[in-house]
Amino acid sequence: MQAAAAHPQTAAAFELVDVHYAYQDIPALNGVSLRIPAGQCIALLGANGSGKSTLLRLLAALCFPDRGHLAAFGEDLSDERMQQEALAYAFRRRVGLVFQNPDVQLFNPTVFDELAFGPLQLGWTREEILRCVDAMLTEFSLANLKHRSPHRLSGGEKKRVALACVLITRPEVLLLDEPTAALDPRSQGEVVRFLAGCRGSGRTVVTATHNLDIVAEIADYCFVLQAGRLVAQGTSTDILGDGALLRATQLLHAHWHVHADGLAHTHDHRHHVAAGEPL
Amino acid sequence: MGEQSFLRGGHPRGRGDFLERLLRGLLDAMDHAADAERLAAGPGLLQRLDPRIKTFGLLALVVTAVFVKSLVALALLFACATALALASRITLRRLAGQVWIGVLVFTGALAVPAIVLVPGDAVAVVPLLDWTITRQGLRGAAFLIGRAQTAATFALLVILTTPWPQVLKALRSLGVPLILVAILGMTHRYIFVLLESSVQLFEAKRSRVMGPLPGPQRRRLAMASVVVLLERSLQLATDVHLAMIARGYRGEVHLLDELRTRPRDWLALAGLLSIAAVAIGWSWLPAIGDRG
Numbered sequence: 001m002q003a004a005a006a007h008p009q010t011a012a013a014f015e016l017v018d019v020h021y022a023y024q025d026i027p028a029l030n031g032v033s034l035r036i037p038a039g040q041c042i043a044l045l046g047a048n049g050s051g052k053s054t055l056l057r058l059l060a061a062l063c064f065p066d067r068g069h070l071a072a073f074g075e076d077l078s079d080e081r082m083q084q085e086a087l088a089y090a091f092r093r094r095v096g097l098v099f100q101n102p103d104v105q106l107f108n109p110t111v112f113d114e115l116a117f118g119p120l121q122l123g124w125t126r127e128e129i130l131r132c133v134d135a136m137l138t139e140f141s142l143a144n145l146k147h148r149s150p151h152r153l154s155g156g157e158k159k160r161v162a163l164a165c166v167l168i169t170r171p172e173v174l175l176l177d178e179p180t181a182a183l184d185p186r187s188q189g190e191v192v193r194f195l196a197g198c199r200g201s202g203r204t205v206v207t208a209t210h211n212l213d214i215v216a217e218i219a220d221y222c223f224v225l226q227a228g229r230l231v232a233q234g235t236s237t238d239i240l241g242d243g244a245l246l247r248a249t250q251l252l253h254a255h256w257h258v259h260a261d262g263l264a265h266t267h268d269h270r271h272h273v274a275a276g277e278p279l
Numbered sequence: 280m281g282e283q284s285f286l287r288g289g290h291p292r293g294r295g296d297f298l299e300r301l302l303r304g305l306l307d308a309m310d311h312a313a314d315a316e317r318l319a320a321g322p323g324l325l326q327r328l329d330p331r332i333k334t335f336g337l338l339a340l341v342v343t344a345v346f347v348k349s350l351v352a353l354a355l356l357f358a359c360a361t362a363l364a365l366a367s368r369i370t371l372r373r374l375a376g377q378v379w380i381g382v383l384v385f386t387g388a389l390a391v392p393a394i395v396l397v398p399g400d401a402v403a404v405v406p407l408l409d410w411t412i413t414r415q416g417l418r419g420a421a422f423l424i425g426r427a428q429t430a431a432t433f434a435l436l437v438i439l440t441t442p443w444p445q446v447l448k449a450l451r452s453l454g455v456p457l458i459l460v461a462i463l464g465m466t467h468r469y470i471f472v473l474l475e476s477s478v479q480l481f482e483a484k485r486s487r488v489m490g491p492l493p494g495p496q497r498r499r500l501a502m503a504s505v506v507v508l509l510e511r512s513l514q515l516a517t518d519v520h521l522a523m524i525a526r527g528y529r530g531e532v533h534l535l536d537e538l539r540t541r542p543r544d545w546l547a548l549a550g551l552l553s554i555a556a557v558a559i560g561w562s563w564l565p566a567i568g569d570r571g
Contacts (some may be wrong), residue, residue, distance in 0.1 A: 062521045092527040104518040121527030
């Protein structure tokens with residue numbers, strides 16, 4: 001599975017060649033090479049600490065490789081190049097990142113200000129901002145929260161605001177870090193429905209997750225990370241069908257328990273219920 | 280964080296234990312900030328002015344208060360600050376709580392010794408201690424306290440009647456360098472990050488502490504928390520900054536409504552500068568000024 005690249009004939013949104021990245025002395029990515037085709041929905045799978053979030057930050061040009069080569073839309077990405085106003089503007093216009101912790105992303109006094117923040121930074125006109133904010137508030141059922149402080153919303157509402165405030169700039173590429181983490185089943189369902197709707201829409205979506213129950217719905221292709229290395233890649237069906245791989249990468253673990261009949265059983269166990277379904 | 284905080288909404292009064300009082304203090308600080316934002320967005324004389332004009336005019340009065348050489352002129356400036364506050368729906372209670380008492384305590388600690396240490400004409404003698412209070416000492420103390428109170432009141436008026444992004448925009452318009460404005464903006468944001476981290480940390484600690492703690496243990500707990508808190512808030516603040524960059528932030532301040540100056544703003548500026556001119560003029564009129 002390792003050798004196959006995702007849709008080699010399609011133009012690449014991102015291309016990484018032998019990328020290394022470390023937080024001071026602690027390595028986070030160790031020689032990762034991968035290609036993310038434009039218009040595809042991709043899942044980055046891996047257990048906690050496997051390097052998924054770091055990889056997303058690299059793709060969002062929030063940090064840059066210590067070694068190796070990173071390119072977006074056919075252009076090299078580096079700290080120096082991102083200092084150029086025009087390049088930074090074009091990149092931020094095209095790529096949006098939804099952080100795992102919405103509290104990190106919501107820093108304005110009201111939901112309205114939060115949604116207007118991105119377009120303001122990109123220099124949109126007042127009329128355009130007002131129109132788009134209103135449209136997003138309606139689309140994400142946030143109209144009644146318009147003047148509320150984002151910090152006082154529920155977890156699901158915060159996630160919706162975080163998603164809306166990134167999508168308002170209509171990015172070509174959407175990067176999401178654990179979008180269903182800490183959400184109740186209903187909120188999970190809303191997020192999954194949205195991501196499932198992105199498939200085939202032409203938008204590139206990269207979702208970092210260890211929630212295997214949502215992968216088949218939201219992703220065409222998967223990359224599996226373990227300890228900062230890319231250990232496998234393939235279609236969602238291939239990856240989800242490879243129990244040995246999922247166990248080896250700690251995405252699945254053997255679960256032992258005693259049934260009412262007194263017999264002990266072991267079986268593979270996923271930590272999450274299907275999004276949107278009752279517990 | 281807000282709704283999850285069981286102390287939110289009401290903040291029970293009374294002594295309570297150490298952690299409870301600490302939490303209450305942090306939550307009060309956040310409520311204060313939220314109140315200030317509401318006040319800045321509400322109606323009032325200063326709230327209606329262009330932030331650039333207001334900032335420039337009030338900063339001119341701060342500078343005047345620092346350099347004025349007449350107690351009468353200083354009193355006039357202080358009265359103007361109070362009147363402007365009342366016209367902007369800022370209560371005397373808020374002014375006293377947020378500025379006057381704090382400034383009095385800090386500058387008082389510096390000014391009181393000057394009353395007896397500065398040599399000059401004796402006015403009275405402190406019983407038992409036999410220390411001489413001098414006219415020059417009293418005058419020096421009055422100037423120190425008066426200047427600090429007046430300048431701090433004007434500065435607070437800018438903050439309480441202007442939403443923070445507009446203060447930053449006004450500073451940029453007045454030529455303050457981008458890097459300084461960006462630092463001010465981030466500092467303001469990080470104060471809230473720090474407060475929120477503190478509340479979460481102390482709520483978590485409180486949930487694991489059974490009953491009141493003895494003094495030394497309380498102090499140990501507080502000291503250990505400071506280090507953890509600093510690390511956590513630094514991490515969170517970095518993440519917030521990255522989230523801002525990811526959405527196109529480059530350090531510049533952008534507002535939805537561009538600032539616009541109207542005739543009433545120019546009128547207000549003329550009024551504020553006239554007050555400053557009168558205060559300065561008063562100091563230089565030997566007949567009525569009380570220069571010393």
